[in-house]
Amino acid sequence: MKFRIVLEYDPETKSYAAYCPELPGCCSAGDTEEEALENIKEAISLYLEPSPVKLNPDEKVFEVEVPV
Numbered sequence: 001m002k003f004r005i006v007l008e009y010d011p012e013t014k015s016y017a018a019y020c021p022e023l024p025g026c027c028s029a030g031d032t033e034e035e036a037l038e039n040i041k042e043a044i045s046l047y048l049e050p051s052p053v054k055l056n057p058d059e060k061v062f063e064v065e066v067p068v
């Protein structure tokens with residue numbers, strides 16, 4: 001799956017910020033462009049990782065695939 005990444009250089013900190021517009025709050029940073037891009041890939045993976053769900057006995061969990 002592909003995501004758009006916005007990469008910004010901050011001259012004050014002399015580092016790069018990266019965020020994914022499609023995933024609110026998913027952002028990262030790095031000292032170089034390459035490091036920032038590697039870090040945002042990890043951030044996206046963690047963002048999309050399923051979290052545990054507690055269910056009542058009458059509830060069910062289904063997984064669906066969405067075409068892109």
